[in-house]
Structures are given as structure tokens and as C-alpha cells.
Amino acid sequence: MMDIVKNVPWSKELGFEMTRVEKGHAWGRQPYLDHLVGDPTTGIIHGGVITTMLDTISGMACASALSEVRMIATLDLRLDYMRPATPKRDIIGEAECFHITKSIAFIRAWAYHDSRDKTIAIAQSAFALTSLKRGAPA
Amino acid sequence: MSRADDLARFWASLPIVETLGMRVDIKGDDLTAVLPYQEKLIGNFAIKALHGGAIATFLELAAMAQLYIATDGIAPPRTINVTIDYLRQAHAQDLYARSTITKLGRRVASVRAEAWQAKRDKPVAAIMAHFQIKSLDDLAG
Numbered sequence: 001m002m003d004i005v006k007n008v009p010w011s012k013e014l015g016f017e018m019t020r021v022e023k024g025h026a027w028g029r030q031p032y033l034d035h036l037v038g039d040p041t042t043g044i045i046h047g048g049v050i051t052t053m054l055d056t057i058s059g060m061a062c063a064s065a066l067s068e069v070r071m072i073a074t075l076d077l078r079l080d081y082m083r084p085a086t087p088k089r090d091i092i093g094e095a096e097c098f099h100i101t102k103s104i105a106f107i108r109a110w111a112y113h114d115s116r117d118k119t120i121a122i123a124q125s126a127f128a129l130t131s132l133k134r135g136a137p138a
Numbered sequence: 139m140s141r142a143d144d145l146a147r148f149w150a151s152l153p154i155v156e157t158l159g160m161r162v163d164i165k166g167d168d169l170t171a172v173l174p175y176q177e178k179l180i181g182n183f184a185i186k187a188l189h190g191g192a193i194a195t196f197l198e199l200a201a202m203a204q205l206y207i208a209t210d211g212i213a214p215p216r217t218i219n220v221t222i223d224y225l226r227q228a229h230a231q232d233l234y235a236r237s238t239i240t241k242l243g244r245r246v247a248s249v250r251a252e253a254w255q256a257k258r259d260k261p262v263a264a265i266m267a268h269f270q271i272k273s274l275d276d277l278a279g
């Protein structure tokens with residue numbers, strides 16, 4: 001499952017990698033890269049990069065929580081910033097599927113450098129689950 | 139130099155803008171952000187869809203550009219939070235975005251932005267975001 005991301009062009013562009021997937025959980029790493037800087041005065045990576053990472057690992061946490069293969073699509077994602085990321089440091093992402101219904105999965109995700117105690121950003125998202133066959137809500 | 143020239147010059151200096159390959163079309167204080175289709179923006183080859191993260195980044199930058207042009211800010215506004223709604227699949231086509239500043243306070247601004255492709259009234263994604271504004275006063279004081 002972790003290899004899926006390697007073939008995604010936008011993930012490759014960002015240098016993002018999945019590091020670990022367990023049932024309902026996923027972890028990834030976003031390296032600090034100069035071409036992702038959003039504010040040249042501070043050297044901080046643009047927030048969209050963190051959104052991308054947390055969306056991706058949230059999707060992984062969702063997919064790994066399912067007992068059958070289904071199509072998943074992000075409905076919405078809210079991201080709150082606790083503190084800016086530190087320039088030149090990689091960002092770790094962690095996502096957890098905390099509730100799942102027949103058609104929706106709810107995920108929380110965190111971005112940090114060292115541990116969840118000192119979070120850069122927290123995301124909460126909802127994913128729609130549809131059947132593979134017809135793309136209709138299951 | 140007009141605020142539009144100022145923005146265009148400043149915008150070109152942001153590495154993420156170049157990485158994404160987006161531009162801003164400014165007419166007076168009217169701004170449309172444009173993200174030409176490029177293969178690197180794909181998130182799913184099987185269905186040839188743009189990556190949700192690329193769309194979110196584009197919308198956040200579009201909202202920031204709108205805010206930058208409306209204020210005397212000299213640094214990109216800092217994002218407090220952002221909510222993105224994915225409304226439709228984004229196809230392998232150009233993407234456009236327009237933003238509305240719902241509230242412009244002294245320190246915080248609330249901005250909505252909407253992205254569309256073939257049809258303006260069929261948005262593919264929308265964001266609502268709060269930004270912290272750094273003004274010249276803040277930097278002086």
C-alpha cells in the first residue's frame with residue numbers, strides 16, 4: 001500500500017514518502033525542500049504542502065481501516081496551525097481513522113517535527129466511501 | 139509602481155508558486171488565479187484527476203494573493219486555519235480560482251476562494267481560510 005504514493009506525480013514533486021501503515025493508521029515524511037518554500041522572508045514551507053501530506057496520509061489511514069477495497073474521496077479537510085514549521089527540518093505526519101460508518105470515514109491527522117506534544121498543525125477530515133464497481137455510494 | 143506590479147514581482151519570488159506553475163491575472167483590484175494543466179499535478183493516473191493537495195495549495199495561494207493585493211502587507215499572510223471542500227473531481231485541465239475577502243480586520247482576515255474548470259458555476263473545490271495579517275505598522279512597531 002505504501003508504494004501507491006511513489007507513482008503519484010504531485011507526491012513525487014513534493015518529495016513526500018509514506019513511512020508506515022497499520023490498520024486505520026498511517027505515517028509519512030515530508031522533507032524540507034527549497035522549492036516548496038512559501039515565504040522567502042522566513043524560509044518556511046508553504047502550508048499547502050502540509051495540507052497535501054495530511055490529506056494523503058489521512059486517505060491511507062482511511063483505506064487501511066476498511067475490510068474491503070473501496071473507492072475513497074476526501075469530502076472536506078480542516079487544517080489548524082498551532083505553530084509554524086521550522087525551516088530546514090523534515091515534517092512528520094501521522095493520521096488516525098477514529099470513526100467509520102457505511103459511507104463515511106472520519107480521520108484526524110497531525111504534523112510535527114519530533115512528537116505530537118508539539119504539533120505544527122492538526123487536520124480533521126471526512127472521506128466518502130464508494131463501491132469499486134459502480135462508483136455509487138455503498 | 140502599482141500594487142498589481144508589486145504583487146506580480148513578489149509572487150514570482152515565491153518558490154512554491156513556481157513549483158506549482160500558477161500565475162495571477164490582475165486587472166485593477168480584480169484577481170483571477172490560473173493553474174495551467176501540467177502532468178506533475180496529477181494525483182490519480184487511473185482517473186486522470188488533479189491531486190487534492192495541489193488544488194488546496196493553489197486555492198490557499200489564490201486567497202493569499204487576493205489578500206496581499208487588498209492590504210499593505212509586505213510578507214505573505216500567515217495561515218491560521220483553512221477548510222477545504224472537495225466538490226467535484228478535477229480533471230486534467232486548467233484550473234481557475236477567484237477569492238472573496240469576507241472580512242478584513244486589523245490583524246485577521248477571512249477569505250473564501252473557489253476553483254473551477256470548464257464551468258464557472260460547477261466549482262471543483264472551495265476553501266474558507268483565516269489569515270493573520272502583518273502590516274507595515276506591525277513591522278515598524
